[in-house]
Amino acid sequence: MNAGRHTLWLAVTLLGFGAQPAWTTTIEERLAPCLACHGENGQSANPEIPSIGAQPSPYLLIQLFLFREKLRRLDLMNDAVKGLSDDDLRAFADTIAKLPPPRPSADPGDPARIERGQALIRQYRCNICHDADLAGRDNVPRIAGQREDFLVKTMREYKGNVRAGYDASMAEVLQPVSDADILDLAYFVARQR
Amino acid sequence: MHTLGTGVARLAISMSLTATLMAAAAGNLFAQQADPPPPWKQGQPAGVANSQLAPVAPPPVPTPADKLPLDKLSLKAGFKIEVYAAGVPNARTLRLGDKGSVFVSSRLQDKVHAIITKDGKREVKVVASGLHRPNGIALHKGTLYIAELSQISKIDNIEDNLDNPPKPTVILSDLPKDEPHGWKYLTVGPDEKLYFQIGVPCNICVPSERHGKIYRVGLDGQGLEVYASGIRQIVGMDWHPKLKQLYFSENSRDWLSEDVPEDKLNRVTQAGKDNFGYPYCHQGNFPDPEFGWGRSCSEFTKPVALLGPHSAALGLRFYTGNGLGKEYRNVIFLARHGSWNRSVKVGGDVVVIKLNEDGTFRSMEPFVTGFIQHNNYVGRPVDVLPMKDGSLLISDDFNGAVYRVSRTGRVATK
Numbered sequence: 282m283n284a285g286r287h288t289l290w291l292a293v294t295l296l297g298f299g300a301q302p303a304w305t306t307t308i309e310e311r312l313a314p315c316l317a318c319h320g321e322n323g324q325s326a327n328p329e330i331p332s333i334g335a336q337p338s339p340y341l342l343i344q345l346f347l348f349r350e351k352l353r354r355l356d357l358m359n360d361a362v363k364g365l366s367d368d369d370l371r372a373f374a375d376t377i378a379k380l381p382p383p384r385p386s387a388d389p390g391d392p393a394r395i396e397r398g399q400a401l402i403r404q405y406r407c408n409i410c411h412d413a414d415l416a417g418r419d420n421v422p423r424i425a426g427q428r429e430d431f432l433v434k435t436m437r438e439y440k441g442n443v444r445a446g447y448d449a450s451m452a453e454v455l456q457p458v459s460d461a462d463i464l465d466l467a468y469f470v471a472r473q474r
Numbered sequence: 475m476h477t478l479g480t481g482v483a484r485l486a487i488s489m490s491l492t493a494t495l496m497a498a499a500a501g502n503l504f505a506q507q508a509d510p511p512p513p514w515k516q517g518q519p520a521g522v523a524n525s526q527l528a529p530v531a532p533p534p535v536p537t538p539a540d541k542l543p544l545d546k547l548s549l550k551a552g553f554k555i556e557v558y559a560a561g562v563p564n565a566r567t568l569r570l571g572d573k574g575s576v577f578v579s580s581r582l583q584d585k586v587h588a589i590i591t592k593d594g595k596r597e598v599k600v601v602a603s604g605l606h607r608p609n610g611i612a613l614h615k616g617t618l619y620i621a622e623l624s625q626i627s628k629i630d631n632i633e634d635n636l637d638n639p640p641k642p643t644v645i646l647s648d649l650p651k652d653e654p655h656g657w658k659y660l661t662v663g664p665d666e667k668l669y670f671q672i673g674v675p676c677n678i679c680v681p682s683e684r685h686g687k688i689y690r691v692g693l694d695g696q697g698l699e700v701y702a703s704g705i706r707q708i709v710g711m712d713w714h715p716k717l718k719q720l721y722f723s724e725n726s727r728d729w730l731s732e733d734v735p736e737d738k739l740n741r742v743t744q745a746g747k748d749n750f751g752y753p754y755c756h757q758g759n760f761p762d763p764e765f766g767w768g769r770s771c772s773e774f775t776k777p778v779a780l781l782g783p784h785s786a787a788l789g790l791r792f793y794t795g796n797g798l799g800k801e802y803r804n805v806i807f808l809a810r811h812g813s814w815n816r817s818v819k820v821g822g823d824v825v826v827i828k829l830n831e832d833g834t835f836r837s838m839e840p841f842v843t844g845f846i847q848h849n850n851y852v853g854r855p856v857d858v859l860p861m862k863d864g865s866l867l868i869s870d871d872f873n874g875a876v877y878r879v880s881r882t883g884r885v886a887t888k
Contacts, residue, residue, distance in 0.1 A: 449655070
């Protein structure tokens with residue numbers, strides 16, 4: 282490898298894997314490093330790392346933007362999207378949105394807890410914004426079949442004003458929700474098809 | 475258009491409608507014995523469970539100038555609207571500097587921008603960044619004050635330092651860090667003090683001692699005191715030019731019904747004493763179904779006017795200029811951001827509110843309309859700003875833009 286190519290390679294590495302020049306690869310190829318953590322087809326097998334398949338594109342664009350602007354802080358993600366253009370963000374959002382939705386666990390779960398979770402969904406009106414099937418739309422994410430540990434972590438972060446979110450909607454929604462209810466909600470949502 | 479009287483009439487209609495829907499829901503209940511609704515759902519109008527209501531998030535990237543929805547907006551004959559500046563991400567509060575710079579805050583992003591006009595061209599510059607929910611900004615004697623979620627800071631001589639502004643100096647810190655309704659509105663009073671609110675960290679709850687209040691504090695951050703209480707959230711305040719009283723818009727609670735309660739226009743007449751009723755009484759005449767028991771709306775300061783259910787009445791400004799015509803002297807221009815917690819969206823306009831000599835409500839009429847098209851937003855007005863040439867600027871946080879309204883022809887000023 283000559284010095285010039287070495288410098289280019291180093292620059293690409295430092296800029297982050299998402300920031301490779303577009304002409305070198307297709308968007309699907311550029312997505313591969315994302316799926317190394319978020320899982321094949323966007324279904325995560327890693328603790329506290331979310332499944333991203335079939336998230337609505339506007340929601341994905343907002344999150345990618347927040348990571349790029351460091352308005353949502355997570356070193357790995359901030360580095361991953363560093364230097365991406367608005368068009369790059371749109372291309373990633375549109376491509377990820379076309380991945381299949383995550384498959385919930387085959388285990389149907391404890392019927393009593395499922396019923397409790399279902400009642401809580403209606404009590405806190407999760408179904409009104411995230412839709413009856415919890416598949417989300419526009420700026421509201423798909424939560425059906427999401428990893429249970431990620432759902433618990435995220436709800437606790439919203440309630441504790443740790444994750445600011447794009448706006449404060451979820452912080453407001455979670456304000457009256459107890460930790461026991463968070464666990465039951467996540468239990469049900471993770472098993473929702 | 476909206477008076478307390480029609481509000482009451484609508485309330486009656488709305489309540490009878492709810493009763494009808496409850497009867498329909500009860501019929502449904504007998505048909506589906508297997509799945510009775512839980513107690514919280516009793517009284518919920520049929521169809522709500524299937525309706526799609528969610529807070530509308532603006533796109534994170536501003537709309538290009540040639541894609542702005544100017545052709546969708548309507549004004550009275552004799553007025554025109556044009557783009558003042560595009561590419562101002564999440565444009566919220568507008569403030570005017572003595573040297574003509576327009577400062578624009580944001581709520582969802584981390585920056586405060588300045589729009590500068592140089593040789594007839596407009597330039598958008600970042601004057602502060604790395605801020606958290608910097609919705610509230612105010613200018614006073616050359617100093618820019620910025621209210622973030624939990625602190626207030628300032629930059630002196632801002633217009634002399636637009637190319638290389640220093641970092642803001644914090645003058646008041648340790649405000650609550652709650653995200654819900656944590657963003658602030660900021661204004662300077664005739665007494666040269668800063669006024670801002672701490673909204674409630676919920677939709678409906680009994681707030682802590684610190685929340686649900688308007689505060690005032692010296693320009694040096696000293697002498698913090700309560701100015702008014704019993705408020706839910708405020709995103710617009712201004713001072714009556716003659717009475718020197720604080721007028722403010724207040725956003726009422728969600729999820730009670732489609733049409734009740736309405737957002738309010740309030741004014742403070744008794745510094746430190748006025749209580750506007752939250753969470754016990756809404757819109758001056760409607761006790762909260764949960765928290766209102768044992769309380770009466772007569773305990774609280776009445777609103778000046780009702781501004782529509784869920785309409786999200788935000789920025790307001792008294793107009794003391796001549797440029798729009800004599801009928802607009804001393805009126806209030808008020809931006810209604812538009813509803814999310816309502817099946818058929820309302821608001822999405824700028825209205826004119828006329829007051830009587832004693833500061834009471836006379837009338838409200840539309841001024842710029844059309845931000846809602848087919849029950850969807852094409853833009854959302856946030857704040858208004860009268861300019862020295864008599865025109866009126868309007869910010870739009872959905873498109874990240876600022877518009878300018880002016881007269882097309884000669885203006886009668888007498």
